Amino acid sequence: MEPSIPDDLVRTQREWRATYGQLAQQPGRTALRRRLLALSIALARHPLRPAQRAELRQRARSDGTGQ
Numbered sequence: 001m002e003p004s005i006p007d008d009l010v011r012t013q014r015e016w017r018a019t020y021g022q023l024a025q026q027p028g029r030t031a032l033r034r035r036l037l038a039l040s041i042a043l044a045r046h047p048l049r050p051a052q053r054a055e056l057r058q059r060a061r062s063d064g065t066g067q
Contacts, residue, residue: 013060
C-alpha cells in the first residue's frame with residue numbers, strides 16, 4: 001500500500017492552483033509569480049511517484065469532502 005498524501009501537501013497544491021488562476025487573470029504580477037515559484041518548488045521537492053502526483057492534483061481539484 002502506498003503512503004498517504006499529506007494534507008499539507010494537498011493544501012499546497014490547492015494554493016498553487018489558486019495562485020496560477022490569479023496570475024492568469026493578472027499577468028505580470030511579480031508577487032504572484034514569486035508565490036507560484038515558491039509553491040512549485042515545495043511541490044517538486046516532495047518525493048512522490050507519478051501516480052501519487054496525479055492523485056494529489058485530483059484531490060486538490062476536489063471540494064475537500066473526499067468525494
